[in-house]
Amino acid sequence: MSIKRIEPGARMSGAVVHGNVVYLAGQVGDGKTVTEQSRSALAEVERLLVAAGSNKAKILQTIIYLSDMSTFGEMNAVWESWIDPKNPPARATSQAALATPDYKVEFVVTAALD
Template sequence: MSIQRVQPGARMSQAVVHGDTVYLAGQVAEGASVADQSRAALAQVDELLASVGSDKSKLLNVTIYLADIATFAEMNSVWDAWVDGQNPPARATVEAKLATPDYFVEFAVIAAV
């Protein structure tokens, strides 16, 4: 079974396809708020999924990392508008230190192709 790497770099790929599954690197984005960063990061998820012939209706599992769990409702307001409500994935949301204090939210996605 082949492995396809999307936007590979020396440290990581933005996505890896193995069989009928795509694994995305954690997606972060710039923005002044959790909502701004969530919208931008989820747009990146859309682009990466489309690049391998998938979309958000095929999400299997999403882990969301928040720098501050107090922003859970703010992130969910963006998530609820974005997610395919007919095909929601399994999901976990946790509080964690992210790579830089400039990041407030990160989305780690696994989807079917």
């Protein structure tokens, strides 16, 4: 089976396709609030999924990291307005120290191809 790397860099690729599955690197967004960062990061998730030949209706699993669990409701409001309501993925959310203190949320997505 071939492996396709999307937007490879020195440290990581934006996404990797293997077989009929696409694995996205953790996506963080711009902005000062969890709402702004969630919107920005999910727009990047959507862009990478399309680049890989998939879409948000094909998301199998998402792992979400929050720097502060008290923002869970704020992130969920963005998430619930973004996901395909007919095809919600398996999901886990936990609190974690992210790469920099400026990051408030990170999304790690695995999806099927179209």
